[in-house]
Amino acid sequence: MKKMSKVLSLALAGIMAASLAACGGAASSNSGGASGSASGSAASGASGSAVTTTASGASTASGDEADADLNYQNYDLSGKTIGYVTINSAAPWGGRIGTMFQQYAEEQGAKVQVLDAQADVDKVSEYCQQMIDANVDALVIFGGDVDANVEIAKNADDAGIPVFMAALDVGDGGQQYVKAVVGPDQEKMCADIAKYVVEQNGTDQDFTVAQISGVPFLEDYIERERGFQTYMKDYPNYTLLEPQYAYSNRDDAKGYMTDILNSHPETNIVMGYDDDLTMGAVQAIDEAGKTGDIKVYSLTGQKDAIQAVIDGKIEMTVMNRADNISAGLVSAIGTYFKDGSEPAYYLRTPLTYITKDNAEQYLDQAEF
Amino acid sequence: MADMKAKKKGQENSRWQRFIHADGVSVFFAMIVVAILFEIILQVMRGGGGGLIFLTPANLASILRQQLYVGIIAFGMTLVMITGEIDLSVGYQLTMLCSICALFMIKTNNAFVGIVGTIGIGILCGFVNGWLVSYLRLNSFITTLGMSSVYSALALMVSAGTVLVIPNDCSPAFQWFGTAKFGPISILIVWFIIVAVVLGFILSRTVYGQQMYIIGSNPIAAKFSGIHYKRNKLIAYMIVGACCGLAAVVMMANVKSSNPQSSSGTEMEVILCVVLGGCAVTGGKGSVWGTIIGVLFYGVLNTGFTMMNLTEYMRWIIMGLIMVLVLSMDVLQERGVKLWKKKA
Numbered sequence: 001m002k003k004m005s006k007v008l009s010l011a012l013a014g015i016m017a018a019s020l021a022a023c024g025g026a027a028s029s030n031s032g033g034a035s036g037s038a039s040g041s042a043a044s045g046a047s048g049s050a051v052t053t054t055a056s057g058a059s060t061a062s063g064d065e066a067d068a069d070l071n072y073q074n075y076d077l078s079g080k081t082i083g084y085v086t087i088n089s090a091a092p093w094g095g096r097i098g099t100m101f102q103q104y105a106e107e108q109g110a111k112v113q114v115l116d117a118q119a120d121v122d123k124v125s126e127y128c129q130q131m132i133d134a135n136v137d138a139l140v141i142f143g144g145d146v147d148a149n150v151e152i153a154k155n156a157d158d159a160g161i162p163v164f165m166a167a168l169d170v171g172d173g174g175q176q177y178v179k180a181v182v183g184p185d186q187e188k189m190c191a192d193i194a195k196y197v198v199e200q201n202g203t204d205q206d207f208t209v210a211q212i213s214g215v216p217f218l219e220d221y222i223e224r225e226r227g228f229q230t231y232m233k234d235y236p237n238y239t240l241l242e243p244q245y246a247y248s249n250r251d252d253a254k255g256y257m258t259d260i261l262n263s264h265p266e267t268n269i270v271m272g273y274d275d276d277l278t279m280g281a282v283q284a285i286d287e288a289g290k291t292g293d294i295k296v297y298s299l300t301g302q303k304d305a306i307q308a309v310i311d312g313k314i315e316m317t318v319m320n321r322a323d324n325i326s327a328g329l330v331s332a333i334g335t336y337f338k339d340g341s342e343p344a345y346y347l348r349t350p351l352t353y354i355t356k357d358n359a360e361q362y363l364d365q366a367e368f
Numbered sequence: 369m370a371d372m373k374a375k376k377k378g379q380e381n382s383r384w385q386r387f388i389h390a391d392g393v394s395v396f397f398a399m400i401v402v403a404i405l406f407e408i409i410l411q412v413m414r415g416g417g418g419g420l421i422f423l424t425p426a427n428l429a430s431i432l433r434q435q436l437y438v439g440i441i442a443f444g445m446t447l448v449m450i451t452g453e454i455d456l457s458v459g460y461q462l463t464m465l466c467s468i469c470a471l472f473m474i475k476t477n478n479a480f481v482g483i484v485g486t487i488g489i490g491i492l493c494g495f496v497n498g499w500l501v502s503y504l505r506l507n508s509f510i511t512t513l514g515m516s517s518v519y520s521a522l523a524l525m526v527s528a529g530t531v532l533v534i535p536n537d538c539s540p541a542f543q544w545f546g547t548a549k550f551g552p553i554s555i556l557i558v559w560f561i562i563v564a565v566v567l568g569f570i571l572s573r574t575v576y577g578q579q580m581y582i583i584g585s586n587p588i589a590a591k592f593s594g595i596h597y598k599r600n601k602l603i604a605y606m607i608v609g610a611c612c613g614l615a616a617v618v619m620m621a622n623v624k625s626s627n628p629q630s631s632s633g634t635e636m637e638v639i640l641c642v643v644l645g646g647c648a649v650t651g652g653k654g655s656v657w658g659t660i661i662g663v664l665f666y667g668v669l670n671t672g673f674t675m676m677n678l679t680e681y682m683r684w685i686i687m688g689l690i691m692v693l694v695l696s697m698d699v700l701q702e703r704g705v706k707l708w709k710k711k712a
Contacts, residue, residue: 090629095529216680249630250623255434263675368530
């Protein structure tokens with residue numbers, strides 16, 4: 001029995017190690033990400049000025065893409081039951097999309113049923129199927145596995161239920177079953193930031209770029225990293241270090257940055273894929289006495305990050321308001337129910353590129 | 369004379385035997401080997417010649433600092449696990465307590481409210497967990513798993529689902545809790561040492577501590593020998609709650625930002641460190657010393673991988689393999705399997 005208990009101990013410890021590996025040792029798996037974006041032209045010139053608010057669609061609109069209508073009050077959803085399935089309502093930015101969507105939709109007369117998969121990707125599919133079985137009038141999906149969402153969208157379409165995606169697209173082949181994707185083009189936003197980095201720093205000298213990211217298998221972060229890294233591939237003088245994943249923990253981000261400064265003291269640029277985590281890196285840089293020597297770029301538009309832009313600790317952050325996505329979703333659903341017309345497939349919400357030049361005016365506009 | 373020499377040699381052998389059979393010793397040696405390996409690999413990567421990279425005092429202090437929160441909670445968890453129970457709610461407890469602490473500071477900017485209130489609520493959480501487990505005799509695995517859901521929801525309610533940022537100009541007394549320095553030593557390391565010493569003393573030098581081992585190794589004997597096993601377990605849970613509260617206060621005083629899902633998953637890290645330190649999940653075995661080794665070993669691996677610039681997935685694979693290897697060595701050694709046989 002004693003031996004057996006030891007074997008069990010080992011087995012449990014092994015499972016724990018494996019679980020830890022699966023969880024990355026920190027936060028829960030799929031949050032909804034912490035921020036998002038929309039496309040739009042970033043930037044400015046090498047001077048680092050002239051970064052302005054843009055509605056993404058304005059610069060990139062095509063037949064499949066347009067600006068999201070943020071005036072949700074113009075649409076009547078009385079008598080409609082809308083199912084909203086979220087990967088994780090605990091993530092601040094992703095959670096706020098759901099909260100505000102429910103509020104706006106209910107203001108317009110809809111009844112909203114919310115199911116939270118609590119970071120379990122499989123549960124997103126399960127809950128969506130429950131919504132389909134309940135025969136809701138429309139289904140909104142935020143997060144989950146992009147490929148699994150294709151099947152769900154198809155099932156909903158077969159049942160005559162229109163599907164709308166919040167912030168993230170479905171996987172390839174699923175677009176035909178989805179009415180619209182409301183939100184940012186995460187990849188393009190980060191490519192824009194990369195463009196700004198190159199414009200601001202030039203191509204004459206060598207740079208080492210540290211990357212602080214969130215959750216490695218969450219689509220938001222995957223798209224953001226892809227956008228930044230793909231653009232940077234054309235500039236060999238920028239050496240990108242492997243992204244360090246702090247999940248949602250600012251202290252972990254701070255720790256990773258400290259380690260990077262110890263092992264790669266030549267680091268002179270930091271790309272943070274989420275303001276909350278970037279602020280951890282900023283603290284580590286401060287403590288190492290390297291503020292000003294290292295240029296930091298980020299996104300989300302969190303209040304203390306905007307303050308850090310004012311203080312000269314961050315070069316640029318990009319504000320992407322979650323409530324714009326919520327409003328855009330209500331409008332898109334309202335448009336569909338109004339006359340059966342389908343909105344453009346990609347409905348882009350506005351972005352604000354914030355640098356020292358305009359940071360003061362956005363300080364009070366941050367959502368959190 | 370010869371007798372004395374033999375006796376002295378016997379004592380030395382006995383000390384050595386005690387040392388190598390202490391909790392977490394194989395992990396301790398593994399940690400040293402791994403740390404040296406990291407230094408060699410980093411030197412090779414950099415081309416050598418630039419002095420130490422991994423084994424610098426600054427980096428070692430940084431490892432300790434990064435493991436502080438996990439370490440403080442792991443010390444409390446050691447007590448609970450020695451009794452044969454577990455607390456799976458510590459991750460969400462920490463998340464909730466961080467949110468509460470941030471909210472207290474945002475609303476009152478009063479260090480006393482922020483610190484005492486947060487630790488007090490942590491003790492209350494521990495009391496609830498402990499009461500359910502010891503007095504209602506509910507299974508600790510299921511109970512604390514369920515309670516973690518409650519704490520997660522409370523964290524969301526307290527923070528309204530958003531990031532709570534404590535202003536930079538908040539109470540200096542509160543900031544002192546997480547940012548003070550004593551010469552080159554950060555207060556974070558001081559907290560780590562204080563909690564380790566206090567709980568280590570309780571476990572090894574008090575009647576309460578000795579009773580915890582008996583409760584864990586033979587609960588029936590503990591019951592019939594008049595040990596207040598229910599009360600003792602309850603106190604262990606309250607201690608781990610207090611540790612969560614302290615970790616939350618120190619974290620908030622240091623980073624000043626609470627995310628409603630920031631520390632979820634910490635429970636696995638904590639349990640892994642405790643188990644790595646030689647604590648048996650079945651109870652009756654473990655020590656704060658062992659847990660310190662477990663915490664440090666985990667920190668060494670984490671920091672080493674970051675410094676080696678490994679991809680996230682490669683990091684998971686290597687971390688998992690090393691953990692299983694080290695734990696296997698420990699268990700095999702306990703079973704009496706000789707890993708290295710002396711040559712005849």
